[in-house]
Amino acid sequence: MTDRPLRVxxxxxxxxxGHLTQALTLRRWLTEAGHEVAAVxxxxxxxxxxxxxxLEKIQAxxxxxxxxxxxxxxxxxxxxxxxTLVRNLLHLPEFQRSLHRLHEAVQDVAPDLVVNFYExxxxxxYRRAKLQPPLVCIxxxxxxxxxxxxxxxxxxxxxxxxxxxxxxTAPPGARKLALSFYEAPDLPERRLFVVPPLLRPELFELPxxxxxxxxxxxxxxxxxxxxxxxxxxxxxxxxxHVFWDNTERPDGWSPHPGLVFHHLNDRLFLEKMxxxxxxxxxxxxxxxAEALYLGKPVLMVPVEGHFEQRCNAHDAExxxxxxxxxxFELDRLLAFLPHYRSPSAAFRRWVAQAPMKILPHLxxxxxxxxx
Numbered sequence: 001m002t003d004r005p006l007r008v009x010x011x012x013x014x015x016x017x018g019h020l021t022q023a024l025t026l027r028r029w030l031t032e033a034g035h036e037v038a039a040v041x042x043x044x045x046x047x048x049x050x051x052x053x054x055l056e057k058i059q060a061x062x063x064x065x066x067x068x069x070x071x072x073x074x075x076x077x078x079x080x081x082x083x084t085l086v087r088n089l090l091h092l093p094e095f096q097r098s099l100h101r102l103h104e105a106v107q108d109v110a111p112d113l114v115v116n117f118y119e120x121x122x123x124x125x126y127r128r129a130k131l132q133p134p135l136v137c138i139x140x141x142x143x144x145x146x147x148x149x150x151x152x153x154x155x156x157x158x159x160x161x162x163x164x165x166x167x168x169t170a171p172p173g174a175r176k177l178a179l180s181f182y183e184a185p186d187l188p189e190r191r192l193f194v195v196p197p198l199l200r201p202e203l204f205e206l207p208x209x210x211x212x213x214x215x216x217x218x219x220x221x222x223x224x225x226x227x228x229x230x231x232x233x234x235x236x237x238x239x240x241h242v243f244w245d246n247t248e249r250p251d252g253w254s255p256h257p258g259l260v261f262h263h264l265n266d267r268l269f270l271e272k273m274x275x276x277x278x279x280x281x282x283x284x285x286x287x288x289a290e291a292l293y294l295g296k297p298v299l300m301v302p303v304e305g306h307f308e309q310r311c312n313a314h315d316a317e318x319x320x321x322x323x324x325x326x327x328f329e330l331d332r333l334l335a336f337l338p339h340y341r342s343p344s345a346a347f348r349r350w351v352a353q354a355p356m357k358i359l360p361h362l363x364x365x366x367x368x369x370x371x
Contacts, residue, residue, distance in 0.1 A: 004364050006030070009111035009133070010040040010060075011102070011122040015069055018286030019117040020054045021266070022138065022179070022198040026115065027058060029355060030362065038109050041102065043067025043119045049245070053266040063105065065098040066091065067121055099125050106131055113367060116169060123169040126370055134367035137170040138198070138358075140285040141308060142178035145192055148185070152314035158307040173370035175361055181289065181319045182350060193361065196354040197289040202267060206274040208295060208344075214239030215330065216276040216296075218269070218287050222246040224301075225261070227328045232259045235330070241272050278333050283309035283324065288316045293351060295344040298322030299333035319343060 008030060013019045020042075027037045037060045042050060044064040055062060068091075102125050106114065111133050116122050118139035126135055143149050144159075144166050151159055170176050176192045178184075184194040215238060217228060222244050232240050233256070240259045251263040262268060270290065273279060279291040283300040291298045298321050302309035313324035320343040323336050360366060 006035045006112040006362070006364060007110070008035055008037050008362075009106065009109045009114045010037060010117065011114060011119045012040060012042045012117040013067070013119040013139075014042045014044055014050060014064070016284055016286075017051070017264070018284050019139065020051065021200055021286055023115075023117055024054065024057050025198045025200055026138070026358075027060065028201065029359060031059075033359065035362075038111060039063065039105065041065060041105055041119075041122075043069070043098075043121065049247075051245070051264045051266070053264070063101075065101050065121070066094045067098060067119060068095060095121065099128070103129055103131075106133065112364065113362065115362070116174070118166075118169050120165065120169045123171055123174075126171045126174070132369050135171070135174040135370045136177065136361060136367075137174050138177045138179065139169075140179040140197075140312070141166050142170065142176040142192060143180050143184070143194065144311070145176070145190070146178060146184060146187065146194065149311075150315055150318055152310055155307060155310075162307055162311070171370055173368075175367075177358060177361060179285065181292065181316060181321070181347065193357075195357040196351045197286070198354060198358070199286075199289060199293060199351055200266070200270070202270055203290055203293055206270060206294065208274075210275045211277055212239075212275045213237075214241055214272075214276055215278050215280055215333070216269075216272050217242040217280040218284070219244040219282065224282075224328055228330075229255055229259065231328070231330050232256070238330075238334070241276070243269050243272075278322075278337060280328065280330060280333060282306075283313040283316075285312050288312065288321055289351075292316075292319075292321050292342075292344055292347045295342040297333065297337060297340040297342070299328075299330065299336075300324040301326070301328050319347075 010023050012023050030037060040058055040060050040062045042064050044066055098121055102122055114133050114135050116137045118141055144163050178194045179197050180194050186193045219242060236258050242261045243264055245264050249261060253261045274294055278297045280299045281287040283302040288298055300313040302313050317324050325332055
């Protein structure tokens with residue numbers, strides 16, 4: 001793969017599950033190729049804790065730091081832009097300290113390569129401090145910078161803002177790997193390359209032809225739990241397995257028979273996905289990609305006010321992953337199931353190319369300093 005082993009530093013945005021699982025997969029690939037992931041720095045969200053599966057599997061020292069993040073409403077259902085802006089402004093001194101810690105970490109680790117999983121502070125630090133280690137940025141959001149990306153109609157302000165934020169995470173000299181559900185032309189003059197999703201190897205061990213009478217739900221925000229409980233009282237014949245990060249309730253909490261709330265557990269989540277009739281998720285890229293691979297139809301419900309998730313839902317619906325809805329209308333998914341035609345065969349062929357599409361961008365011979 002490369003002319004010499006590399007010492008690598010990961011910097012990961014800690015919001016949601018996708019960037020964390022992508023980091024796990026890439027760490028495994030790099031280690032198998034003879035490289036070392038020397039440390040992992042994770043931007044901390046005030047609303048969430050790092051899931052146990054990440055800490056157990058990353059097999060490298062993990063250090064958290066305060067990072068800008070979304071503020072949710074009191075019901076934990078949607079993002080509130082005004083509160084997000086005010087809260088992050090109030091925490092500017094803390095973010096300044098995080099920049100200093102990141103700078104010290106880069107100096108202490110002395111990596112040959114820094115890989116950024118969409119964390120904005122490392123992008124800002126590279127601009128301010130002119131760091132020397134090459135920077136490779138990996139996330140599906142870098143597809144937003146591609147002229148072929150199919151944004152949902154309208155939302156001109158949101159488009160400009162999400163592209164601005166995405167550029168802040170990756171200074172101009174950084175190599176950007178845009179994770180996508182499908183192929184699109186590379187733009188080497190912009191250092192932008194479209195690559196398959198970084199899916200967990202455990203996914204490929206699962207059966208592809210099992211279906212049982214339950215739906216799988218991934219809740220990014222626990223405020224939607226009441227909607228699911230009310231729906232299930234009307235449809236007790238349909239099982240629901242719900243995964244969330246609400247530790248105020250015990251793992252396996254069941255408000256009534258047929259409805260179970262699980263704490264985040266990566267292995268159990270995938271096992272349930274392989275057996276379910278369909279998946280309901282808040283439109284995170286990673287979960288939709290996993291469902292696509294397994295041939296499971298998806299109801300995508302973007303978090304209120306979360307434009308990135310609205311984009312994911314629009315893009316995935318166009319590709320054939322399922323349908324999107326502004327609400328958890330599980331009846332729509334049940335009505336859609338008989339009409340679903342899975343694009344999973346083409347998607348699996350694309351996913352199979354991931355190592356050969358991604359790893360060549362992480363070799364000593366292709367890397368160069370950002371400045």
